[in-house]
Amino acid sequence: LLEPPVEQDLRGRRVVVSGGGTREPLDPVRFLGNRSSGRQGAALARTAAQRGAEVTFVAANVAADVLTEAGAGVQVVPVETGEELRRAVRGAARDADVVVMAAAVADYRPASVADAKLKKSGDDPVLRLVETTDVLRELVTDPPRTDQVVVGFAAETGDATGTVLDHARAKALRKGADLLVVNAVGDGRGFGTTTNEITVLDRAGDVVTQAAGTKGEVAHAVWDTVVPVVDIRSP
Ligand code: CTP
């Protein structure tokens, strides 16, 4: 089967994509985690490589079959915790033109990690959690390199206080990333599925792109939006 040629509009560019979901240990055998598969991150990594980029995929707990979807041309850096992800992303970002934060990074980690397996006790335990570093926010406030384009992801649901877009706009303004890719989740959309609907906002919270399709199609739509920003930033 012949695939149509892909435009090499990321040739010569270095790209970092994070994907998957971080795990924060409680003890040697237990962790707090989330259900992010890393499929969107793998699709972003694969499509960037197809478009000519040199790609590093910082993969948080991504299963081997999903890593395969990133393709052989992508450098994979496996990580487990938010702090490992932070270090890997910032290290790779030092010479990257674009960083895309598609990983689901835990907002909190257990305040302490037990050296030995925790034992069951008579009373219901209470877990104390502390906030993790916001890697995306830090890429904006303390960039590892100037002229770098920073892209965030946000999975949102509507609630009593606002619609998906209301929450997404507020997040775009709060994060300060160049672009924020918003995923409407809930009702079987988003996590763990093969198709996706996205809206891309700029740092002012205005809609730049809307797209729907497979994670591969969505990934190409993201790059279609990111490439012109990279070309303006570093011609
Ligand atoms: N993110 C990050 N580091 C964290 C938390 C989030 O880099 N500790 C990044 C994610 O990779 C994503 C973006 O921030 O690109 C948005 O994540 P999200 O969870 O939607 O935003 P939060 O600011 O954590 O807000 P909330 O979870 O309260 O909606």
Ligand code: CA
């Ligand atoms: Ca969060």
